[in-house]
Every structure is written in structure tokens, then in C-alpha cells.
Amino acid sequence: MSQSKNFDAAGYVEADKAHVWHHLLQHQAIAAKGPMIVSEASGLRIKDINGREYLDATSGGVWCVNVGYGRERIANAVCEQLKKMPYYAGTAGNIPHIEYAAKLIGYMPGLSRVYLSNSGSEANEKAFKMIRSLAHIKGNPEKKKIIFRNRDYHGTTIAALSATGQPERKEWFGPFVPGFVEFPHACCYRCAFNKTYPGCNIECARALETVIKEEGPETVGGVILEPITAGGGVIPPVQEYYPILQEICRKYDVLMIMDEVVCGVGRTGKMFGYQNYEVKPDIVTMAKGVASAYMPISVTVTTEEVFRSFLHDPADPMSYFRDISTFGGCAGACTAAIENLNIIEEEKLLENVTNMGQYLIEGLRDLLDLPNVGDVRGRGLFCGVEMVVDKKSRQPAPEGMVAQVAGEMAADGVLVGRTNRSLPGLNNTINLAPAYVVTKADIDIIVSTLRKAITKVFA
Numbered sequence: 001m002s003q004s005k006n007f008d009a010a011g012y013v014e015a016d017k018a019h020v021w022h023h024l025l026q027h028q029a030i031a032a033k034g035p036m037i038v039s040e041a042s043g044l045r046i047k048d049i050n051g052r053e054y055l056d057a058t059s060g061g062v063w064c065v066n067v068g069y070g071r072e073r074i075a076n077a078v079c080e081q082l083k084k085m086p087y088y089a090g091t092a093g094n095i096p097h098i099e100y101a102a103k104l105i106g107y108m109p110g111l112s113r114v115y116l117s118n119s120g121s122e123a124n125e126k127a128f129k130m131i132r133s134l135a136h137i138k139g140n141p142e143k144k145k146i147i148f149r150n151r152d153y154h155g156t157t158i159a160a161l162s163a164t165g166q167p168e169r170k171e172w173f174g175p176f177v178p179g180f181v182e183f184p185h186a187c188c189y190r191c192a193f194n195k196t197y198p199g200c201n202i203e204c205a206r207a208l209e210t211v212i213k214e215e216g217p218e219t220v221g222g223v224i225l226e227p228i229t230a231g232g233g234v235i236p237p238v239q240e241y242y243p244i245l246q247e248i249c250r251k252y253d254v255l256m257i258m259d260e261v262v263c264g265v266g267r268t269g270k271m272f273g274y275q276n277y278e279v280k281p282d283i284v285t286m287a288k289g290v291a292s293a294y295m296p297i298s299v300t301v302t303t304e305e306v307f308r309s310f311l312h313d314p315a316d317p318m319s320y321f322r323d324i325s326t327f328g329g330c331a332g333a334c335t336a337a338i339e340n341l342n343i344i345e346e347e348k349l350l351e352n353v354t355n356m357g358q359y360l361i362e363g364l365r366d367l368l369d370l371p372n373v374g375d376v377r378g379r380g381l382f383c384g385v386e387m388v389v390d391k392k393s394r395q396p397a398p399e400g401m402v403a404q405v406a407g408e409m410a411a412d413g414v415l416v417g418r419t420n421r422s423l424p425g426l427n428n429t430i431n432l433a434p435a436y437v438v439t440k441a442d443i444d445i446i447v448s449t450l451r452k453a454i455t456k457v458f459a
């Protein structure tokens with residue numbers, strides 16, 4: 001172990017067990033197995049404190065370290081900026097903040113304003129607050145409801161969780177914020193309307209209009225969508241889906257928020273997930289890949305029209321967006337985000353995501369010959385393999401078996417994710433999202449390890 005300062009390896013395990021309250025993890029499981037403690041990383045490889053190496057097919061566990069580990073140029077650029085000037089907020093701008101905003105907007109035709117905060121949840125909260133404010137500004141104070149989609153996740157804070165379509169994640173945390181309303185998911189493999197594409201009239205998209213009408217169009221201000229549902233099972237909607245939603249939104253003057261927290265900044269092979277579709281959102285949020293988690297930063301981007309609406313009357317003291325995030329726009333975080341984009345541009349990583357994404361999904365589709373692989377879905381370097389008891393019934397494989405598949409893979413040195421337990425019976429998808437520098441050789445290892453694990457667990 002190279003980095004120990006206060007403890008030896010066993011001491012870190014004990015201190016972790018004694019004092020760390022982990023996100024998401026079940027502590028009884030950690031107590032039994034011991035925590036995995038990561039101490040070093042480079043490219044797609046991470047090492048634990050015992051020196052064991054893993055191929056990380058998750059980009060940091062939750063799809064963040066998109067340009068890969070060990071990027072000294074990000075570290076150096078942030079270090080130089082922090083020495084020069086770390087922070088000033090409120091009325092003053094800072095240079096990395098401005099440069100980042102201008103650079104980002106270059107990738108987002110039709111959008112023009114960049115509002116910074118610190119996490120995906122917060123970026124979504126900003127979007128909700130914008131829509132709620134606009135209802136007043138435009139003289140329709142009732143027009144505040146936000147429609148969200150079943151199986152989508154939008155964050156951990158109470159409003160973002162209120163907008164989340166994953167029941168188990170919400171259990172015990174209510175009461176929720178009023179004004180959030182669900183509509184059906186867009187998963188063809190488990191069509192909510194028992195139809196089959198393409199003869200389905202894309203009912204899942206048209207369902208948005210039904211909900212808007214039921215709620216009353218005068219009460220609905222926005223809809224929030226993950227371009228590809230991530231934690232809910234890796235679900236890319238069909239091509240016609242978003243244009244239909246867009247038409248419905250325009251008809252009822254409903255703003256479209258795209259939650260690009262996972263897909264944003266290249267994960268799908270386009271800079272943004274929505275750019276795989278003919279659609280123009282009004283607000284886009286992003287977080288994880290913005291600085292590849294070298295620094296925490298999230299972004300809410302809007303059209304000029306949304307921004308200008310807040311300047312409705314120069315004489316009115318309410319004529320601005322009355323919101324702040326203390327750390328939003330920290331110079332070091334913005335510098336990391338700029339370097340992250342520079343790396344993606346200079347190394348032509350979007351091309352690698354597209355090419356390697358194609359190679360990955362083709363490899364995964366070969367697994368459909370296994371009796372327990374029901375569906376393979378994805379776009380770019382973001383894929384899901386849904387496991388079933390048998391292909392005919394499509395009954396979801398038990399969660400424990402899917403966990404075992406991930407466990408077998410970890411034992412063989414490959415880390416993968418799996419759909420969270422939020423949807424009883426739908427917690428059966430293995431997620432793959434390697435860093436954008438992944439190679440064919442890495443993908444061969446990932447796919448063959450997955451085949452071996454599924455074959456063993458379901459034998």
C-alpha cells in the first residue's frame with residue numbers, strides 16, 4: 001500500500017467500519033465483507049489498498065470519471081488556478097467561470113445561459129425553481145407542476161426525489177413536494193401499454209398529453225426527462241419518442257428539462273444525450289461527467305428566452321432569479337470542467353465512445369444466446385444487460401442472482417454496476433459504462449467476464 005498516512009491497510013478497514021457512513025451501501029454487508037478501499041487509479045484501472053487491480057467498467061462506480069483516471073493535466077490546471085485565485089462569489093465573475101460557460105455553449109446550439117452549482121440534484125432543483133418562478137413572471141401562478149417519467153431518477157434532495165419515478169428510493173422520505181406528477185416509462189422490452197414497436201403508435205410518448213390534460217394544462221409548467229433512463233435500467237427511447245414529446249410540450253406551453261446528469265458530456269457518443277434525437281430542450285442539467293469528478297460541479301443551461309424572462313421589468317426588484325449556490329462557480333471546479341472538455345476534444349473521445357460503444361453493444365448482443373439474458377440496450381458507452389428467469393415469460397431474474405453476477409465479475413477483477421433496487425422486480429440489469437478511453441481489448445475482457453459470470457450464476 002503506497003498512500004497510508006495514519007493507518008495500515010487493516011487500520012483503514014477498521015476506521016472505515018467505525019466511522020464512515022457510506023452512501024447507498026448496506027452497512028451489514030460491509031461489516032460482513034469489509035469495505036473495498038480504493039487508493040490508486042490510472043486509465044480504467046483502479047487498485048485497492050491491498051494492491052489488487054480491477055478493470056473499472058463503471059467510470060468510478062456511478063458513471064463519473066469519463067475521461068479516465070490519472071489525468072495530471074486536470075490536476076495541474078486546477079492547482080495553478082487555486083494558487084492564483086480560488087473563489088469569489090455573488091456579484092463578481094471569475095475567469096474560468098466565464099471561459100467554461102462560453103466553451104460549453106459552443107456545444108449546445110439553441111441554448112445560451114449557464115448556471116453553476118455542485119451536484120446533479122441541485123442542478124435539477126434550479127430547473128424546478130426556474131419553472132416555478134416563470135409561472136409567476138408570465139402571470140400564470142398555477143402553472144408550476146412538473147411531470148416526470150416512471151423509472152427516471154432526478155436526485156436525492158426532496159424536490160428532486162419528488163420528481164423521481166423509482167418508488168423504493170422514495171420509501172420513508174415522504175411527504176413529498178406537491179406538484180410533481182408521473183407518466184409511464186419508455187421501455188419497449190416491458191412496454192407499459194403491452195404493445196410492440198413499431199406498431200405501437202409510440203403510446204408511451206403520447207401518454208404525456210393524457211397526463212397534461214388530466215392535470216389541466218394551465219397547471220403544468222415543465223416535464224423532466226433523462227434522455228436515456230440510467231439507474232432505472234438503461235432505457236434509450238425509440239427515435240420518434242422525443243419529437244412527439246416536444247410537439248406536446250409546445251402545444252401546451254410546457255418547458256422541457258433534459259436531465260443529462262449521466263448522459264451529458266459525451267457518454268452516448270454525442271456531447272449530449274438529447275442530441276441523438278430531433279429535440280430542442282429549454283433547460284438542460286448535467287453533473288457527473290462535467291469535470292469527470294475531478295472536482296464537484298453541476299450545470300443548469302437554459303435558452304436565452306428563459307433567461308430573458310427573468311429580466312421582465314428593470315423597475316421590479318423581483319426581476320432576477322432569486323437563487324444562489326455558495327460553491328457554484330468555484331474557479332477550480334470550472335478549470336477542471338474546461339480541461340475535461342479540452343481532453344475530449346483533443347483526444348477525439350466522442351469518436352472513441354461511438355466506435356467502442358458499437359463494439360461493446362455488439363459484444364453484449366452476442367450474450368443474447370444465453371437463456372437468462374433477456375434484453376441488451378444502450379447508446380455509446382452506456383449499456384444495460386437485463387437478466388430474466390426465462391426469455392418467454394420475461395420474468396425478471398431475482399435481485400440476488402444479479403448481485404451474484406456483479407460479485408463474480410468483481411472476483412474476476414471487473415467492476416460493473418447494476419440497476420438500483422428501486423423497482424420491485426426490475427432490479428435485474430447489469431450496467432456498463434467504461435471510461436471514454438476504453439479499448440477493444442478492455443471490452444473483450446468485460447464481455448467475456450460477464451458471460452462467464454452469468455453462465456456460472458444461472459447454471
Ligand code: PMP
Binds near residue numbers: 287
Ligand atoms: N439525475 C440523474 C439522472 C442521476 O443519475 C443522478 C445521480 N445518480 C442525479 C440526477 C443526482 O445527482 P447527484 O447525486 O450529483 O445529486
